[in-house]
Amino acid sequence: MFFKYDVSDPREVEAHGRFVGDEAIAKRCIVGTTAEEHIRRVKAFAEAGFNHLYFVSSSPDEPKFIRFYGEKVLPYLE
Numbered sequence: 001m002f003f004k005y006d007v008s009d010p011r012e013v014e015a016h017g018r019f020v021g022d023e024a025i026a027k028r029c030i031v032g033t034t035a036e037e038h039i040r041r042v043k044a045f046a047e048a049g050f051n052h053l054y055f056v057s058s059s060p061d062e063p064k065f066i067r068f069y070g071e072k073v074l075p076y077l078e
Contacts, residue, residue, distance in 0.1 A: 030042065030045075030055075035068070035072035035073050035076075038069075038072075038073045039073055039076050039077065042073065042077055043077070046077075055069055
């Protein structure tokens with residue numbers, strides 16, 4: 001289960017992260033470096049019945065993330 005514990009210390013987050021495999025993250029989160037990867041995953045979630053999606057970036061350059069989604073991902077979604 002994700003976010004079961006209130007953990008904010010980066011060292012604790014890292015320690016907890018060791019228990020979560022890449023497959024679990026990939027199944028529940030969109031992680032990718034290309035617009036195509038993001039578009040494919042967003043469409044898959046929509047086809048599975050999700051009608052509310054939240055896009056969050058862990059990038060230190062938040063404006064870059066917003067531009068990326070605004071220019072490269074969102075225009076290709078219905």
